[in-house]
Amino acid sequence: METLFWICLITGALYALFSLLFGDLLGDALGGIDLPGFDLFKPVILAAAVTLFGGAGIMLVRYSSFAPVAVVLLALLIAVVGGMFVFFVYVKPMENSEVSTSYSIQEMIGRIGEVTIPVPQVGYGEVMIKLTGGNTLHIAYSFDRCALAAGMRVVIVEEQEGTLGVSLLEDSI
Structure with missing residues (x-):
């Protein structure tokens, strides 16, 4: 079980690092493609949720006496709440602030x-x-x-x- 949490934590952290270093380059190469779907399923939110799931799972396995099913459910709850936090505190305000004052x-x-x-x-x-x-x-x-x-x-x-x-x-x- 702990292996799954470590995989999620490392995958989410590597995705965040990759996005930080190469996100603009990749976005330019893809021409700024905006995938359809719910706003809550944006890659940045999913990466945050996966990372939180892994980190919370590791902490709960190591420092609590909960059963494995309870650990997974609590880690999922923390991931969902954290993903919603990232959405409402970071993503949504940033979408509203992307206004250009440039002109030709x-x-x-x-x-x-x-x-x-x-x-x-x-x-x-x-x-x-x-x-x-x-x-x-x-x-x-x-x-x-x-x-x-x-x-x-x-x-x-x-x-x-x-x-x-x-x-x-x-x-x-």
Whole structure:
């Protein structure tokens, strides 16, 4: 019986170590595949439960006088409770926090911005664009070849080599 517990403990610990060292590499190779099924059966939760089952079983065999059936049942109970703990304390909060604030400069086309550094007829100035994660500043040129003063609202018309072509927004006159 103790051999089974040791196998579970070692397997779970090795899986955790393997995931720590090679998890990102393996996830990139598989293209971020998300397997269907219940959230409680995610690999990290199953690995935690298997490891807890093995560790609890070893401790109960060595330091208690329970019958083998009671040891297995208690170890299973500890594994289930521990797996649920990992799910509610680690996995679920991490799923909700995976929000990216990144953007592509191509996504700026059609957005409204405000001139922060005047844009001359020919040459460059700067515009501020409000995004969900905050504000971003970009170098801009006048798409219509007309001077734009600081504080004017503009619309981004195009992007060329990281520079935004802007035009005066009609309602800001």
